Amino acid sequence: TQLLEQSPQFLSIQEGENLTVYCNSSSVFSSLQWYRQEPGEGPVLLVTVVTGGEVKKLKRLTFQFGDARKDSSLHITAAQPGDTGLYLCAASNFGNEKLTFGTGTRLTIIP
Amino acid sequence: GAVVSQHPSRVICKSGTSVKIECRSLDFQATTMFWYRQFPKQSLMLMATSNEGSKATYEQGVEKDKFLINHASLTLSTLTVTSAHPEDSSFYICSASGGRAAGNSGANVLTFGAGSRLTVL
Numbered sequence: 001t002q003l004l005e006q007s008p009q010f011l012s013i014q015e016g017e018n019l020t021v022y023c024n025s026s027s028v029f030s031s032l033q034w035y036r037q038e039p040g041e042g043p044v045l046l047v048t049v050v051t052g053g054e055v056k057k058l059k060r061l062t063f064q065f066g067d068a069r070k071d072s073s074l075h076i077t078a079a080q081p082g083d084t085g086l087y088l089c090a091a092s093n094f095g096n097e098k099l100t101f102g103t104g105t106r107l108t109i110i111p
Numbered sequence: 112g113a114v115v116s117q118h119p120s121r122v123i124c125k126s127g128t129s130v131k132i133e134c135r136s137l138d139f140q141a142t143t144m145f146w147y148r149q150f151p152k153q154s155l156m157l158m159a160t161s162n163e164g165s166k167a168t169y170e171q172g173v174e175k176d177k178f179l180i181n182h183a184s185l186t187l188s189t190l191t192v193t194s195a196h197p198e199d200s201s202f203y204i205c206s207a208s209g210g211r212a213a214g215n216s217g218a219n220v221l222t223f224g225a226g227s228r229l230t231v232l
Contacts, residue, residue, distance in 0.1 A: 035223075042117075042204050042223035043155070088154060097143055097160075097208050099221060104154040 003027075004089055004102035012108040013079060021074045021105045023089035030094040032065055032072045037086040046074075079109045113139050115207045117224035124195055125232055131191045132227045134205030140185035141207035145221065146178075149202040161188045195231045203227045 007022045031050040035043035047056050049065035056063045062075040089102040114137040142163050147155040160168040167180035179191040206221040
């Protein structure tokens, strides 16, 4: 079983601060995705990264895929209350649509 | 964009009864659907892979006789929790493969339903 460990598990910060969430594994993946999930809803895809070292930006969110394709990070600049939610990384391998989800990071932005 | 609908969104049932949850791809055909369960404050755990026209593939530790999956058409998969017990109470989420999501890089992209919260009394 491929494990994706996310850190921190919980994070509560003030509005306007910056933060980074990490997703780590000992396995290599062909692609990695980040999702945000709000209570009582399904996860919503934020980004997909497929190339080692790839960096993608989505407004205030910056996603990076590790060079060895074993880890990823999500950096949020100037966090806003609307960023509050459960952030999940998920990975898959070539030829397999199954996603393995990370342990999750529950983020709370305090106004 | 691709949309996946789950029904019901919430269901409460008595212990010992069976509950059926539907997962529909509304604007695309999904040859493969996945079923997950999520306990409070935890991540999603894959239960099974549902392929249209064939038997579902269950993950290790998931009882196939307990969680019946049927994928009779390219737009519908159902999960039936048989003889439900309080420990089966959870948030069940499906996802479907085959939709087109904006911004993806050609990698495996799944569209998730909004989830179904099951409470067994």
